[in-house]
Amino acid sequence: MEQWFTIEKIDDETFAISEYGHWEKMHSYLIVGNEKALLIDTGLGIGNIKKEVEKLTNLPIIVLTTHFHWDHIGDHKRFDEIYINELEKDWCLEKFPVPEKIVKNNLEPKNFSKKPPEEFDLEEYKIFKSDKVKYIKDDQIINIGNREIRAMHTPGHSPGHMCFFEEERGYLFTGDLIYSGTLYAFYPTTDPIKFKNSVEKISKIKGIKKILPAHNELKINIDIIDEILKAFEKIESENRLEQGNGIFQFSNFKIHI
Template sequence: MLKDPWFTIEKIDQKTFAISEYGHWEKVHAFLLLGEEKAVLIDTGLGIDHMKRVTDQLTEKPIDVITTHVHADHIGSHGEFERIYVHQDDKDWLVNGIGGLSIAQIRKDIGRDITKPTPVSFDPKTYQPFQGEPAGLLEEGDVIDLGNRALTIYHTPGHSPGHINIFDQTNGYLFTGDLLYDQTPVYAHYPSTSPADLCRSLEKIAEIPSVTKIYGSHNTLGLDPKILMEAKQAVQYLRKNDLIRFGTGTHEFDGFSVHF
């Protein structure tokens, strides 16, 4: 498999690749999905190094970037690609700046706990998240045809207003962004988040049929779909105990946790 000084490239199958940044504490994943006619890149990572260097080596097909949500660790290399898509409810953050997070906090988070050498072009003190106009907007139920591969968009707010999940109908892969992953808490504790929306979104994705694998944007690459039922039961517990609100802290379940 392709070797790179910053990114780790892992083949999920012949037409699906994870592009990961394990040298950063957030352990961020982006995903390149190849179809017969074009490719989709789900998120573009932290922006510490240039992701297009990797995608250029993996495919010659035209690439559409689908944004799970507009936080700095998911839009880092957006400026390297021509066609960027985002949900309407996160468009303002993409164009005008990320809501609820100061640039000082973003720079602190981007520059800490790095365990691999970074390129000389990276300076956390001057780091600036991407801002720009998208090529188009995504909505609930949109189907993106890559040619012999179809992706369905689910609007899953909570972590951000315009957060989305992407379901690969062809393979049963569900790309959950920051709605669901393991090891570290899924969060909805900033003023720009919504605990209630996050829980409704978890219930929503638990009803998607024929999911074969969960691919969150952080930590373990590839989770068993049984975590969807655990998430659904977790929401029932949180609702029953009146915990779906700001300030109730971290709640741990079997395989994942949430922080409100």
């Protein structure tokens, strides 16, 4: 049977765990230290990502959440130590911003380009809820032994959106802030101005060598950060940086406001 997850090695201790069989083309990332390992997001919840992680490491796992949207928290239920931004704690308890019915519509067979795992049961699917998560703050350092990851609050796509930067290796994990495709800032819980400010914030980081996005193409040029910032600045200069102005097409991405 065709495997649901695709494992791609970034280096010997860093892996992308991708779900190309759904239109979201979601990427989660495993960062292995010598004491613990970090899993950035847990994907769609279609396959068992914990099994994939356990093939790569037997260390204790800490889950870091870029933001509390359904396609990033699908398998949170399988892990014990989970961090989210406190601004999204209500979503984690009872006030998830999207009805479960709509989320399930996104997980119907029409959305798959390959067969999901046999154990996936849409009827049993539930959006993750918990009162036992921990909270991560802007500029907090997560140390897993021989590797340190810095959390960066980058709101806009969601109130508590986080990027994560490993300075030593130059890896920037950008979640839904930066990727090749359509960037979304039109939902009620998004904010185009904060989105633009967050792109500007990460554009000032020194030493970025690789962008590791949450969706679509895995290999993208670091120049895309400046390109996206210039695109937002252009929209702002035209006084259109507010919701309801539609989709703006640029070279290798779109911005939906």
